[in-house]
Amino acid sequence: MGKLLIHPLLQEIAGIFTRRGKQVFLVGGAVRDLLRGRQAQDWDLATDALPQEVMALFPRVIPTGIKHGTVTVHFKGRYLEVTTYRTESGYHDGRRPDQVTYASRIEEDLSRRDFTMNAIALPLPTGPLVDPFNGIADIRARRIRCVGNPQERFAEDGLRPVRALRFASQMGFEVEKATLEAIPQALKTTEKVSPERIRDELDKILASPQPSRAFLLMEKTGLLELLLPELAACRNIEQKGFHRFDVLDHSLLACDAAAREKAPGLVRAAALLHDIGKPLSRSLDAHGVWTFYQHEQVSARLSRDLLIRFRYPNAVIDGIVHLIREHMFHYEENWSDGAVRRFIIRVGEEKLNNLYLLRRADAYATSAQELPRDFLLPLITRVDAVLAKSRALSLRDLPVSGKDLLGIGIKPGPPMGRILSALLEAVVEDPALNTRETLLTIAGNLKERYG
Numbered sequence: 001m002g003k004l005l006i007h008p009l010l011q012e013i014a015g016i017f018t019r020r021g022k023q024v025f026l027v028g029g030a031v032r033d034l035l036r037g038r039q040a041q042d043w044d045l046a047t048d049a050l051p052q053e054v055m056a057l058f059p060r061v062i063p064t065g066i067k068h069g070t071v072t073v074h075f076k077g078r079y080l081e082v083t084t085y086r087t088e089s090g091y092h093d094g095r096r097p098d099q100v101t102y103a104s105r106i107e108e109d110l111s112r113r114d115f116t117m118n119a120i121a122l123p124l125p126t127g128p129l130v131d132p133f134n135g136i137a138d139i140r141a142r143r144i145r146c147v148g149n150p151q152e153r154f155a156e157d158g159l160r161p162v163r164a165l166r167f168a169s170q171m172g173f174e175v176e177k178a179t180l181e182a183i184p185q186a187l188k189t190t191e192k193v194s195p196e197r198i199r200d201e202l203d204k205i206l207a208s209p210q211p212s213r214a215f216l217l218m219e220k221t222g223l224l225e226l227l228l229p230e231l232a233a234c235r236n237i238e239q240k241g242f243h244r245f246d247v248l249d250h251s252l253l254a255c256d257a258a259a260r261e262k263a264p265g266l267v268r269a270a271a272l273l274h275d276i277g278k279p280l281s282r283s284l285d286a287h288g289v290w291t292f293y294q295h296e297q298v299s300a301r302l303s304r305d306l307l308i309r310f311r312y313p314n315a316v317i318d319g320i321v322h323l324i325r326e327h328m329f330h331y332e333e334n335w336s337d338g339a340v341r342r343f344i345i346r347v348g349e350e351k352l353n354n355l356y357l358l359r360r361a362d363a364y365a366t367s368a369q370e371l372p373r374d375f376l377l378p379l380i381t382r383v384d385a386v387l388a389k390s391r392a393l394s395l396r397d398l399p400v401s402g403k404d405l406l407g408i409g410i411k412p413g414p415p416m417g418r419i420l421s422a423l424l425e426a427v428v429e430d431p432a433l434n435t436r437e438t439l440l441t442i443a444g445n446l447k448e449r450y451g
């Protein structure tokens with residue numbers, strides 16, 4: 001292994017510790033990533049200095065997790081987590097240690113960490129790597145292995161099994177046998193983990209290059225049934241027609257396809273969940289073929305419940321559920337311009353691109369065949385052409401306002417609202433009507449009916 005390149009800013013920070021006779025190590029993901037030849041995004045430091053001492057060393061320190069010995073140092077535009085060496089004991093709820101005890105040696109601190117690849121310390125400003133659990137060898141072998149006894153480590157913290165699978169899909173590593181085999185016995189502990197912590201792992205899985213890796217391992221170990229039972233229920237739900245896969249494999253392929261296209265997390269989540277309503281909406285038609293009539297509505301409903309369970313923010317939930325609800329559009333060339341405009345309004349102009357990405361992922365995943373180059377092109381071209389012709393898509397685009405309608409004697413409140421909607425509908429159908437004069441005439445006529 002060549003010499004590791006240490007960022008000059010880290011050297012500078014290290015000097016601040018060592019001049020006061022304190023030890024400091026780079027630890028965790030940053031060391032793991034350096035050993036894999038990548039620059040780390042965040043820096044975690046471990047030190048023998050107590051949190052109060054760290055706070056005295058730097059002018060800008062936030063006591064983010066001071067109970068657990070962690071403070072955040074803000075230094076030259078960077079935020080670093082600095083943790084005093086510690087051991088942990090008494091994980092009574094399987095979530096967080098009850099007590100934190102400071103340790104005097106870095107080795108003790110490393111022994112509380114989850115995986116060998118995450119339990120390597122790099123002394124700053126310089127010195128040989130501290131690797132008491134052979135993490136370097138495991139990184140070379142691309143292997144995820146618990147520090148110590150996997151059953152005990154998972155019983156302490158039920159998030160660790162999920163982290164193991166998340167790292168597997170992020171880095172393409174294997175989970176070592178004993179570590180993997182300990183997961184089914186830890187399900188009861190994982191069940192107690194807070195939904196927010198699981199959600200953060202799910203997001204990292206979705207952001208990884210091949211999310212199916214984690215989800216298939218989740219299935220194998222029972223985590224899928226525990227955390228995402230709606231998805232687990234899609235196994236062996238067979239589909240006919242163009243489909244080559246059952247609903248679970250189809251969903252995982254769609255999610256991977258979205259990841260390959262570097263689609264945003266929202267689209268990847270929608271790809272994963274877009275068909276979870278199929279097991280519930282399945283029925284046999286007169287020819288003995290499975291149909292999934294209106295499954296997108298059921299998928300949308302189940303997805304909302306699932307995402308609420310993991311405490312996703314409402315805006316995120318709405319975004320994902322909307323894509324799922326709209327994923328079954330069927331464009332044909334004989335759509336009128338009005339139909340195209342209604343499609344744009346229903347989806348939302350700024351969400352069209354995500355819906356196209358979802359459809360590409362979905363289509364790829366029916367047969368795992370590369371899509372034709374012009375896939376969706378007729379619709380996209382048509383949408384662009386229609387938008388170029390007229391951008392009258394919302395009330396804001398109309399040249400008349402509520403005030404103008406007041407002027408011709410239409411009362412505010414529900415009647416006015418209905419007339420404005422009717423004007424918009426008329427313009428969406430025929431943009432030539434979108435002049436002030438014409439709309440006021442139409443409004444005048446409608447006054448009798450709605451007013």
Ligand code: ATP
Nearest residue numbers: 027028029030042044112113114118119157159160
């Ligand atoms: P990344 O930041 O890329 O997701 P990471 O390894 O830095 O990966 P963090 O969650 O930032 O992960 O945690 C930093 C370090 O803290 C880990 O490398 C590991 O040593 C330790 N750690 C984090 N979570 C746990 C846990 N649940 N149990 C034991 N050790 C943990």
Ligand code: MG
Nearest residue numbers: 028029030042
């Ligand atoms: Mg990290």
